Amino acid sequence: MQHASPVRRVGLALLAIVVVIALLVWGIGLNTLRDRKEDLIYLGQQHMFLVFWSMFFALLVGIPSGILLSRPFARRWAEYVMQIFNVGNTLPPLAVLALAMVIIGIGDRPALIALFLASLLPIVRNTFAGLSAVPPSLIEAANGIGMTKFQRLLQVEIPNALPVILAGVRIATAINVGTAPLAFLIGASSFGELIFPGIYLNDFPTLILGAVATALFALILDMLLAALGRFLSPHSAA
Secondary structure (H helix, E strand, O other): OOOHHHHHHHHHHHHHHHHHHHHHHHHHOHHHHHHOHHHHHHHHHHHHHHHHHHHHHHHHHHHHHHHHHHOOOOHHHHHHHHHHHOHHHHOOHHHHHHHHHHHHOOOHHHHHHHHHHHHHHHHHHHHHHHHHOOOHHHHHHHHHOOOOHHHHHHHHHHHHHHHHHHHHHHHHHHHHHHHHHHHHHHOOOOOHHHHHHHHHOOOHHHHHHHHHHHHHHHHHHHHHHHHHHHHHOHHHOO
């Protein structure tokens, strides 16, 4: 019975994916999918490239920053420092992309920087919040058995904060995947190459194809991250 709920969630997610694909095929026809197959594969790879590398660097910067801000000596400045990480969310995505383009040029690099900035805050904030919420009794118990600060962080604090940290990663990934199509506007390939020409040319099948591909990509990544969370923190799975 304990595994019924996770299995049900996976089944519902897979059913949602199948329904979306079926509606897509019904709406635009198999011929359009066949004609656009190579474009979908190529743009899917490019979209994944942008999301993977920008999220990789966001995790590389965001999690250590959240850990550092959660330490007692840094907590008084945490909210002020958090505003620095909020730059990518305060400005509209198009403005961030435009600034990156002005400074760096066009192509993948400014897109990666803009997506990195857009993904950073949820990771930092959730890491900070998760670690700050670890019960003091657990900290005292870890100190009582002689753990060093580093051992306490790895063996007590991070495992307890992991569900909150992963929730931040899921939010950041959803923002990243949804923002990546805008990278088309500064010369980076993504599903935006289907969405924006579809808008300009009133080509609704192409527009719908790009939008649904983006949504499916976000849904599949969220499913994988949810499964990772249940694997790493089985006690927190409902």
